[in-house]
Amino acid sequence: MNQGIQTSHAVVAEGLGKQYGEQWALRDFQLAVPTGSVLGLLGHNGAGKTTAIRILTTLVAPTTGTAKVAGHDVVAEPDRVREQIGLTSQAATVDGLMTGAANLEMIGRLYHLPRKVAQARAAELLAELRLEDAGDRLVKDYSGGMRRRLDLAASLVASPPVLFLDEPTTGLDPESRNELWDLLRQLVGGGTTLILTTQYLEEADQLADDVVLLDHGKIVATGSPEQLKARYGGERVVVTVAADDELGAAAEALEKVAAGTAEIDREGLFVAAPASESTRLIEVVRALEEGGVDAHDVRRREATLDDVFFSLTSPRARVASTHATKDSDREEATA
Amino acid sequence: MNANAISTPTALPRVPAGPARLRWLAVDAWVLAKRQFAHIRQIPEKLFDVTLQPLMFVLLFAFVFGGVIAVPGGGDYHEYLIGGILVQTLAFGMMGPGVSIATDLGEGIIDRFSSLPMSRPAYLIGHLTAEFCATVLAVTIMVISGLIVGWGISSTPLEALACFGLLFLIAIAMIWLGTLVGVLARSPDGVQGIAFVAVFPLTFVANTFVPVGGLPDGLRQVAEYNPISAWAAAVRTLFGNPTAIPSGSAWPLEHSVIASVAWCVAILAIVVPLTVRAYRRRTTG
Numbered sequence: 183m184n185q186g187i188q189t190s191h192a193v194v195a196e197g198l199g200k201q202y203g204e205q206w207a208l209r210d211f212q213l214a215v216p217t218g219s220v221l222g223l224l225g226h227n228g229a230g231k232t233t234a235i236r237i238l239t240t241l242v243a244p245t246t247g248t249a250k251v252a253g254h255d256v257v258a259e260p261d262r263v264r265e266q267i268g269l270t271s272q273a274a275t276v277d278g279l280m281t282g283a284a285n286l287e288m289i290g291r292l293y294h295l296p297r298k299v300a301q302a303r304a305a306e307l308l309a310e311l312r313l314e315d316a317g318d319r320l321v322k323d324y325s326g327g328m329r330r331r332l333d334l335a336a337s338l339v340a341s342p343p344v345l346f347l348d349e350p351t352t353g354l355d356p357e358s359r360n361e362l363w364d365l366l367r368q369l370v371g372g373g374t375t376l377i378l379t380t381q382y383l384e385e386a387d388q389l390a391d392d393v394v395l396l397d398h399g400k401i402v403a404t405g406s407p408e409q410l411k412a413r414y415g416g417e418r419v420v421v422t423v424a425a426d427d428e429l430g431a432a433a434e435a436l437e438k439v440a441a442g443t444a445e446i447d448r449e450g451l452f453v454a455a456p457a458s459e460s461t462r463l464i465e466v467v468r469a470l471e472e473g474g475v476d477a478h479d480v481r482r483r484e485a486t487l488d489d490v491f492f493s494l495t496s497p498r499a500r501v502a503s504t505h506a507t508k509d510s511d512r513e514e515a516t517a
Numbered sequence: 518m519n520a521n522a523i524s525t526p527t528a529l530p531r532v533p534a535g536p537a538r539l540r541w542l543a544v545d546a547w548v549l550a551k552r553q554f555a556h557i558r559q560i561p562e563k564l565f566d567v568t569l570q571p572l573m574f575v576l577l578f579a580f581v582f583g584g585v586i587a588v589p590g591g592g593d594y595h596e597y598l599i600g601g602i603l604v605q606t607l608a609f610g611m612m613g614p615g616v617s618i619a620t621d622l623g624e625g626i627i628d629r630f631s632s633l634p635m636s637r638p639a640y641l642i643g644h645l646t647a648e649f650c651a652t653v654l655a656v657t658i659m660v661i662s663g664l665i666v667g668w669g670i671s672s673t674p675l676e677a678l679a680c681f682g683l684l685f686l687i688a689i690a691m692i693w694l695g696t697l698v699g700v701l702a703r704s705p706d707g708v709q710g711i712a713f714v715a716v717f718p719l720t721f722v723a724n725t726f727v728p729v730g731g732l733p734d735g736l737r738q739v740a741e742y743n744p745i746s747a748w749a750a751a752v753r754t755l756f757g758n759p760t761a762i763p764s765g766s767a768w769p770l771e772h773s774v775i776a777s778v779a780w781c782v783a784i785l786a787i788v789v790p791l792t793v794r795a796y797r798r799r800t801t802g
Contacts, residue, residue: 336629366631
């Protein structure tokens with residue numbers, strides 16, 4: 183049975199944990215990624231995504247637990263693992279003071295490919311990632327999107343069956359992001375197993391077969407994007423307001439008629455709350471009017487991965503803060 | 518159709534076991550040393566501290582101060598000067614390795630190297646190799662410019678050879694020291710600050726440019742026991758240049774060759790294990 187898991191899963195992790203001082207950056211981390219699938223590790227900054235990637239790519243040793251990548255233990259056989267993986271970390275993993283071609287050739291030489299083979303592979307990858315015209319230019323003069331593509335090319339020199347990407351599209355404009363997504367889809371089409379971390383729910387929705395939601399070093403949910411949306415999502419009522427200072431009042435009004443706690447999105451200037459069968463939009467509008475809220479838009483929609491993320495990451499912290507405001511209200515009332 | 522080329526399986530040589538690993542280490546280290554040479558091609562200014570700066574110092578001190586500084590106990594100032602400048606340049610040679618490793622550690626490139634099936638010590642060894650090559654260049658430039666301003670080697674070939682040996686030992690000690698500072702510092706700028714504040718006074722409160730006899734009490738004792746003084750005195754002694762060390766001077770000056778080697782060994786004995794540990798901690802933390 184174990185044999186079966188090893189051959190059909192590119193990455194298996196059990197009870198992985200990493201402690202820094204008193205803090206656990208990662209705890210009880212379980213994973214089983216089927217060969218050829220895409221796993222999205224989703225979480226905020228500091229949720230433990232990068233720590234998980236660093237353990238699985240042999241960069242750091244775990245404090246607890248075991249992990250196998252491509253059938254090899256990351257602690258006992260790091261070199262065997264390294265032969266099977268490609269890694270693109272968040273920071274630039276290519277050399278800015280060398281040309282794109284020289285970077286890729288250097289990586290090939292570090293895999294001990296003969297010089298000619300390394301050069302040919304570099305040229306092949308530059309062409310595939312549409313960097314052939316930039317191959318002779320210094321990487322420091324590349325645009326963000328070009329540099330990411332070169333980073334990816336550097337991870338592909340040895341055609342690794344398992345690829346790890348730590349926030350591959352952070353800081354990219356939408357066009358470059360879409361380009362990179364297309365590339366990743368091509369790779370997966372060719373049989374590569376992909377493990378990527380992201381803060382963007384859309385990215386996980388677009389690419390991942392399975393999603394692991396991390397929060398404060400712990401897994402809070404796993405499943406396909408659809409499963410997660412169905413399980414934790416349901417329909418939402420969304421109220422968009424004119425200004426930031428309306429958000430509190432809108433949330434309060436919405437909670438009176440909705441089926442659960444309202445989530446506030448300050449950037450998007452909206453509040454969203456779970457809707458039940460019996461939730462009527464007209465009641466929401468009435469509640470908003472009674473609360474004196476200047477609402478721009480009120481609508482029902484299907485849950486997004488965003489909603490799942492919102493309702494699962496640190497719910498205690500948010501519930502605590504809403505309670506705190508209610509408690510202080512009560513105190514004022516009794517005083 | 519594109520997918521095919523991206524995921525073309527590449528036949529990889531496997532990481533060998535046993536003694537063959539050493540050959541892999543050598544290849545990896547050399548590939549990484551060549552990376553630093555490529556940097557120098559792009560930013561030639563990187564080499565200024567080991568080329569133009571010593572050349573400038575030789576010319577400045579030889580022609581600006583050369584006429585007014587007399588060497589006590591006789592001898593030509595140009596003959597005296599070169600030993601000091603050689604040692605000063607090697608001492609400042611800690612800056613380059615520190616800055617370059619701090620730069621790498623501040624970026625993600627070491628993660629890339631660590632995720633490859635290459636030899637673990639290759640990065641540090643490649644780094645030290647490249648920096649050592651830069652030092653060899655610096656010493657060559659200074660020896661040639663010294664010969665031009667009237668300096669010469671007056672000792673036996675064996676002593677001269679021993680002197681080059683000592684210079685390279687000093688260089689290795691300072692490169693390791695710089696690497697340690699680079700691994701511990703938070704940024705390349707930090708390295709420059711630390712190196713300048715530490716090395717600049719050390720090379721001046723010494724016999725680098727003038728004999729220590731004229732220094733006021735307190736400062737003179739510091740200069741006498743300063744490793745830079747022992748190194749400069751040893752280089753002058755081994756090249757057969759005037760040392761301006763009267764008999765009855767402090768022990769490290771009278772026994773400068775032994776003192777110099779002892780300083781280098783002591784620095785390496787402390788700095789090498791600290792550096793390796795700090796590097797491991799920073800790259801696997």
